[in-house]
């Protein structure tokens with residue numbers, strides 16, 4: 279079963295993704311756990327919602343991240359809370375890359391610290407943009 283975590287979900291964004299999952303799984307006979315790869319190619323859906331892959335033997339939750347607009351998969355404000363400028367917040371990562379904070383490039387106010395969620399498995403190929411997953415139960419073979 280595939281589920282979506284967005285509270286106000288836009289089903290039009292999932293149509294192509296569902297079609298690709300069906301083709302990949304039932305025509306190409308790939309493992310269902312390849313859903314994460316398909317989600318990396320479907321940025322509109324990945325940016326819109328977390329995706330759940332729930333089977334009898336394992337469960338996974340996928341979320342999309344981008345180092346400047348969704349650090350560690352968490353949405354950031356579009357507006358500085360101090361000077362109210364739009365799209366002025368910049369993400370600055372700590373030296374170890376495990377946390378970040380938002381800093382307004384106009385008024386220099388820092389507004390929020392975001393920690394790396396250790397429950398997620400982050401892709402080794404990139405920490406700039408991609409899809410991370412969190413095991414919910416069971417053992418998964420990728």
Ligand SMILES: [Zn+2]
Pocket residue numbers: 358359360361362363366382383384385386387
């Ligand atoms: Zn500001």
